[in-house]
Amino acid sequence: MLEQESMEIRTVPVQSRRRYFDLLLLADEQESMVNRYIDKGDMFVASTDGTDVGEAVVMPLGHGVLELKNIAISPEFQRHGYGKLLTEQILSYYGNGCAVMLVGTGDSRMTVSFYESCGFTYSHRVPDFFIDNYDHPIIECGVRLIDMVYFKRINHDSALLENSFFLRPALKTDVESLRFLFMETVKCVNFGDYTREEVDDWASCGMDLSHWEQLLADADYFIVAEHPLAGMVGFASMTDDCEYLHSLFVSKDYQHIGIATALLQAVERHANEKGRKHIHTEASITARPFFEHKGYGVEKAQMAKANRLYMRNYVMSKQL
Numbered sequence: 545m546l547e548q549e550s551m552e553i554r555t556v557p558v559q560s561r562r563r564y565f566d567l568l569l570l571a572d573e574q575e576s577m578v579n580r581y582i583d584k585g586d587m588f589v590a591s592t593d594g595t596d597v598g599e600a601v602v603m604p605l606g607h608g609v610l611e612l613k614n615i616a617i618s619p620e621f622q623r624h625g626y627g628k629l630l631t632e633q634i635l636s637y638y639g640n641g642c643a644v645m646l647v648g649t650g651d652s653r654m655t656v657s658f659y660e661s662c663g664f665t666y667s668h669r670v671p672d673f674f675i676d677n678y679d680h681p682i683i684e685c686g687v688r689l690i691d692m693v694y695f696k697r698i699n700h701d702s703a704l705l706e707n708s709f710f711l712r713p714a715l716k717t718d719v720e721s722l723r724f725l726f727m728e729t730v731k732c733v734n735f736g737d738y739t740r741e742e743v744d745d746w747a748s749c750g751m752d753l754s755h756w757e758q759l760l761a762d763a764d765y766f767i768v769a770e771h772p773l774a775g776m777v778g779f780a781s782m783t784d785d786c787e788y789l790h791s792l793f794v795s796k797d798y799q800h801i802g803i804a805t806a807l808l809q810a811v812e813r814h815a816n817e818k819g820r821k822h823i824h825t826e827a828s829i830t831a832r833p834f835f836e837h838k839g840y841g842v843e844k845a846q847m848a849k850a851n852r853l854y855m856r857n858y859v860m861s862k863q864l
């Protein structure tokens with residue numbers, strides 16, 4: 545517990561990062577996974593008295609959110625406080641440019657204790673991440689890792705916090721938030737382009753929780769935008785084999801800060817990865833200018849049935 549007081553960090557240029565592969569593999573044992581991020585973001589190496597003791601890779605996700613992708617301390621230097629100090633020094637490096645630091649880890653006592661001791665708290669989980677992305681079972685502390693568990697550390701001093709958000713997969717536990725966000729948005733944001741009677745009728749389509757449970761079960765892709773303090777602030781879902789953008793909604797309190805753009809980019813990237821060449825959607829009068837701005841063209845105007853009433857929307861599409 546003495547040496548770490550003189551620990552320093554330095555950034556590592558992209559061309560030199562592979563020199564630290566042994567350390568990187570301590571935190572993420574599959575080389576192909578490390579290769580996904582090694583050339584991106586920032587890499588830091590920690591040293592004390594000229595000896596390198598550990599490394600970390602940090603990825604800026606935008607909107608004041610950073611993700612700690614990899615952190616490792618050489619085995620002979622572990623449990624001496626270096627990991628904690630490296631985390632603190634990285635956070636100081638970004639200062640108020642970091643509103644929230646995320647870190648994803650396996651559900652293992654060892655790493656969870658470490659992050660909790662560094663001031664991180666539970667954020668969300670990505671189900672089956674270690675099954676879907678690794679070519680072999682990952683065992684830690686005798687337990688097979690399944691879900692990626694995300695933790696967050698919030699910087700309350702950062703002015704970016706107010707408008708920060710990140711994307712994550714939607715989960716079954718989100719149904720109440722989905723219902724609330726949808727109904728609020730329709731009643732407040734779409735009101736103006738539709739009559740009160742129309743928005744009430746449309747909002748009522750989301751009243752039943754089973755509607756959201758069914759949508760989650762049927763969707764090919766369903767993502768949520770999450771504010772680190774406020775929770776869900778937007779969502780998007782795709783059906784029809786990722787060719788139909790079924791929904792795109794942003795909370796009435798978080799309009800015009802780039803959430804719909806981020807959701808749409810993620811949706812289009814996903815459709816692209818699935819080999820889709822084309823996306824279509826049914827846009828409300830309110831959303832039509834947004835989609836036009838993003839390169840979608842109107843195929844036709846139509847009167848679509850909400851609950852009881854028929855109301856105007858537009859079939860719009862884009863070639864990817």
Ligand SMILES: CC(C)(COP(=O)(O)OP(=O)(O)OC[C@H]1O[C@@H](n2cnc3c(N)ncnc32)[C@H](O)[C@@H]1OP(=O)(O)O)[C@@H](O)C(=O)NCCC(=O)NCCS
Nearest residue numbers: 570571616617622623624625626627628649654657658661
């Ligand atoms: C996780 C890791 C980075 C921690 O680094 P470290 O320098 O050993 O951690 P610190 O000494 O700063 O530990 C700070 C606190 O975290 C907790 N902690 C760290 N390692 C722990 C372990 N193996 N088991 C339980 N708690 C642990 C403890 O509360 C510790 O405080 P204490 O030891 O004084 O009680 C290091 O063990 C490592 O490199 N592991 C292999 C790579 C890895 O798994 N990275 C994370 C991938 S998600």
